[in-house]
Amino acid sequence: MKNVISISVGEVALKKGKRNFFEKKLLGKIKAATRDLGSPNVYRELGKMYVEVNEDNIDKVINRVKKVFGLVHLSPAYKIEKNLDSIKVNSLKALKEAIKKRKIRTFKVDCKRADKKFPVNSMEVAREVGAYILQNTEDLKVDIHNPDIYVYVDIRQKVYIYTEKIYGYGGLPLGTNGKGLLLLSGGIDSPVAGFMIAKRGVSIEAVHYHSYPFTSERAEEKVKDLAKIISMYTGEIKLYSVNILNIQKAINKYCPPSEMTIISRRFMTKIAESIANINNIDCIITGENLGQVASQTMKSLNVTNSSVNIPILRPLIGFNKTEIIEIAKDIETFETSILPFEDCCSVFLPKHPVTSPELRDIEESEKVLDVEGLIEDAINKMKITTISI
Numbered sequence: 025m026k027n028v029i030s031i032s033v034g035e036v037a038l039k040k041g042k043r044n045f046f047e048k049k050l051l052g053k054i055k056a057a058t059r060d061l062g063s064p065n066v067y068r069e070l071g072k073m074y075v076e077v078n079e080d081n082i083d084k085v086i087n088r089v090k091k092v093f094g095l096v097h098l099s100p101a102y103k104i105e106k107n108l109d110s111i112k113v114n115s116l117k118a119l120k121e122a123i124k125k126r127k128i129r130t131f132k133v134d135c136k137r138a139d140k141k142f143p144v145n146s147m148e149v150a151r152e153v154g155a156y157i158l159q160n161t162e163d164l165k166v167d168i169h170n171p172d173i174y175v176y177v178d179i180r181q182k183v184y185i186y187t188e189k190i191y192g193y194g195g196l197p198l199g200t201n202g203k204g205l206l207l208l209s210g211g212i213d214s215p216v217a218g219f220m221i222a223k224r225g226v227s228i229e230a231v232h233y234h235s236y237p238f239t240s241e242r243a244e245e246k247v248k249d250l251a252k253i254i255s256m257y258t259g260e261i262k263l264y265s266v267n268i269l270n271i272q273k274a275i276n277k278y279c280p281p282s283e284m285t286i287i288s289r290r291f292m293t294k295i296a297e298s299i300a301n302i303n304n305i306d307c308i309i310t311g312e313n314l315g316q317v318a319s320q321t322m323k324s325l326n327v328t329n330s331s332v333n334i335p336i337l338r339p340l341i342g343f344n345k346t347e348i349i350e351i352a353k354d355i356e357t358f359e360t361s362i363l364p365f366e367d368c369c370s371v372f373l374p375k376h377p378v379t380s381p382e383l384r385d386i387e388e389s390e391k392v393l394d395v396e397g398l399i400e401d402a403i404n405k406m407k408i409t410t411i412s413i
């Protein structure tokens with residue numbers, strides 16, 4: 025029975041002086057992700073990590089662990105005694121198990137010996153195990169260049185045998201790179217943007233703007249559902265819900281209609297900056313993408329940037345929509361994102377939004393508004409929810 029998950033770390037292992045710090049963080053994240061699945065024993069050994077499991081919940085544990093950022097791949101493995109007989113028997117067993125699931129004609133034994141005290145070198149182990157498998161199977165051949173399957177033998181303090189590599193997302197453990205505030209709409213792009221930045225080790229909080237009662241409660245529920253899916257990767261998310269209807273009404277009343285979108289966007293960004301400053305958050309994250317809509321031309325993005333001092337990260341800036349959708353499907357936000365919803369941005373949508381705004385014109389238009397007062401009022405009334413799976 026497979027009794028352990030063997031985990032290969034990625035960039036974490038390259039962090040020379042800080043490797044121990046990153047590995048400890050990653051270990052903690054793996055523990056946290058599996059705590060409610062019986063708190064399996066999680067340990068590290070010579071640059072790899074292991075989760076001890078029983079066969080009953082191995083799939084559940086794998087599904088959780090593969091969403092932890094910082095690991096490259098994981099393998100359900102046999103953890104066995106360190107002797108050649110045991111290695112042979114269990115390698116054959118692992119291969120036979122794989123044969124039950126798919127057609128396999130060729131194999132290769134790939135042995136690594138981190139424990140140099142083990143008396144047989146890795147080439148010799150591979151040769152002995154290969155010969156044993158050939159003696160005990162029919163119709164199988166060795167192919168060292170392009171085998172249907174690899175039998176991995178990893179000799180460490182114990183020996184680990186596996187045949188499968190399940191790919192994780194790589195990146196860095198959460199919390200090793202500060203905290204970001206994700207501007208989370210109900211659309212396809214912003215959840216992907218949050219995922220991309222979280223993958224680089226940034227903890228995530230989220231803000232959603234709505235225009236209730238012009239937008240529905242259902243639209244807000246949808247955003248919570250999206251935050252819940254993102255929390256599968258990031259752990260618990262603090263969600264700030266901010267009603268900007270009064271702000272939109274004021275812009276609608278006093279500013280040129282074509283500037284509605286860009287001025288609203290500047291308000292959203294300023295509110296996000298205030299929330300970030302209050303909560304020790306280092307950056308804002310948006311799903312903006314160059315040229316997608318009027319507020320996402322280079323000029324519009326610059327005018328938005330000028331409203332704040334905090335860095336704005338836009339990880340999707342150069343992506344095509346099809347590429348964004350591919351990631352959205354992979355991280356399981358797509359199906360929820362495409363459900364119909366009303367976004368606050370479409371409540372006072374101008375017919376002809378300005379696409380080349382000049383900062384001085386926009387600042388001039390904003391002079392008639394009580395910008396500080398409107399922001400303060402919106403923040404005072406915002407609701408905070410903690411979202412987790």
Ligand SMILES: Nc1ncnc2c1ncn2[C@@H]1O[C@H](COP(=O)(O)OP(=O)(O)OP(=O)(O)O)[C@@H](O)[C@H]1O
Nearest residue numbers: 207208209211212213214231232233310311312368
């Ligand atoms: N109601 C909202 N609440 C919070 N953030 C928002 C909201 N609307 C837009 N944003 C932020 O602004 C970005 C650009 O939004 P916009 O509607 O212009 O484009 P989009 O490509 O449709 O984005 P998305 O697919 O994420 O909704 C979003 O990705 C999101 O980060």
